[in-house]
Amino acid sequence: MTTIDQTPGNLTALLPSVMKFLDREPALLIDGRWQPARSGETFVSRNPANGSTLAKIASGDAEDVDLAVKAARRAFKSGPWSRTKSSDRAQMLWKLADLITEHADELAQLETLDQGKPLNVSRGADIPGSAETFRYMAGWATKLTGKTIQVGAPGDFHSYTQLEPVGVVGQIVPWNFPLAMAAWKLAPALAAGCTVVLKPAENTPLTALRLGELIQEAGFPDGVVNIVTGFGDTAGAAIAQHPDIDKVAFTGSTGVGKSIVRAAIGNLKRVSLELGGKNPSIVMEDADLVAAIPGLIQGSFANSGQVCTAPSRIFVHGSVFEDVLAGLSDGARALKVGPGLSPGSQMGPVISERQLVSITEHIEGGVTAGAKVTAGGGRLGTEGYFVAPTVVSNVSNEMPIAREEIFGPVVVLSPFREIDDVLHMANDTQYGLTAQIWTQNVSNAHRMATRIDAGSIWVNGKSMDIALPFGGFKQSGWGQEKGVEGVEMYTRSKTVVVAL
CATH class of the missing domain: 3.40.605.10 (Aldehyde Dehydrogenase; Chain A, domain 1)
Known part of the structure; x- marks a missing residue:
């Protein structure tokens, strides 16, 4: 806990x-x-x-x-x-x-x-x-x-x-x-x-x-x-x-x-x-989960999830969905949350009381709509603005928790079977900032990168190097x-x- x-x-x-x-x-x-x-x-x-x-x-x-x-x-x-x-x-x-x-x-x-x-x-x-x-x-x-x-x-x-x-x-x-x-x-x-x-x-x-x-x-x-x-x-x-x-x-x-x-x-x-962004991350059936799960934990919960490029919508192939869900949930629960000046803290507070309330209301709204919280789920403690790293499953692409930018330590997971289906879901958003693809099939990686409507596509990792142009499509x-x-x-x- x-x-x-x-x-x-x-x-x-x-x-x-x-x-x-x-x-x-x-x-x-x-x-x-x-x-x-x-x-x-x-x-x-x-x-x-x-x-x-x-x-x-x-x-x-x-x-x-x-x-x-x-x-x-x-x-x-x-x-x-x-x-x-x-x-x-x-x-x-x-x-x-x-x-x-x-x-x-x-x-x-x-x-x-x-x-x-x-x-x-x-x-x-x-x-x-x-x-x-x-x-x-x-x-x-x-x-x-x-x-x-x-x-x-x-x-x-x-x-x-x-x-x-x-x-x-x-x-x-x-x-x-x-x-x-x-x-x-x-x-x-x-x-x-x-x-x-x-x-x-x-x-x-x-x-x-x-x-x-x-x-x-x-x-x-x-x-x-x-x-x-x-x-x-x-x-x-x-x-x-x-x-x-x-x-x-x-x-x-x-x-x-x-x-x-x-x-x-x-x-x-x-x-x-x-x-803003509501960025998709797609985990294919052949993904290296030893690399993908820590990468998703880092990307999702770094800076308390207050990152425009965070992979806040994670689509996972059905054959590895349970493994990824368990790995992300375990990783979220293992994170050490505390003040930024506390040695060993891996995740600090969110920026304000207002942001904390907005994040927790999104989580509560998702649960009301039928989503399932498998890690975290709300505020931590009574002093400061801390939110537990939260993983949510049983999410449809129509739920507000899957469509609205939460800007906090909250990720939603959805399974898929076919590439065409997941690409449709990935692009079914007003945003187009970034996307991730986790796969060992280089042909699929290039084909999917071409079809995803976002300004930056990262395959099996992420780089924000200053030499790389960065900007979004659509309302990003x-x-x-x-x-x-x-x-x-x-x-x-x-x-x-x-x-x-």
């Missing part, structure tokens, strides 16, 4: 630099200066492991966003950033990556306190991954080129294209991977030569604010990166609507993504969206992040024709 160890003596001690940062005055980063919100309002960032207050945060709104946009516009049009060479941008990005590495222990503790994930995950994956994102994108800063074009019309012309930065960018990042998602957004935009107004999620602002200090230390000019903390319906809405923002990049729910699209109509700003988003596609998303192509 899954339990939680909340013993204070079993928690990692906080670094003095972390304690000092938590006591800092609430401030926004605008035009190179840390300043309170114009309204003077603040809110608190809470520890999801126990609900305690971590820090006071400045509550920015439309007035603060407007100041930040003006600063970003000056830096882009007439400030030093407009004259900064691509090689110098690359050096700053690399310097920032080095600073992230230098302060990795501090950033990892802040991330775990604010978001809840195990400290070894923050320290071993999120923080070094963020540094690698800045290093990778630094390489693209000097490699964004146009092309010459041969004109077939009468006359003698020299024609070419050139890539230019799109301009001032508003970026709104989520709470599940706070620093990593900020890096995914900031690094390509800065490599391309854009300036940024960044809004971290109100639940997890701490590492973005610390990153702002490191950005200044890395030598980025004032106004290039502005950080406005606040709520979605105030600061986020102001970014989406602002007439002097050229592009908005958003990661979050599909519903909020649609509202951003509507808000962007005013000046027809560009929009890129990385949204617009555009691709990472790779060269992620940088080009922050550029515009201009055609120049010279009559000779």
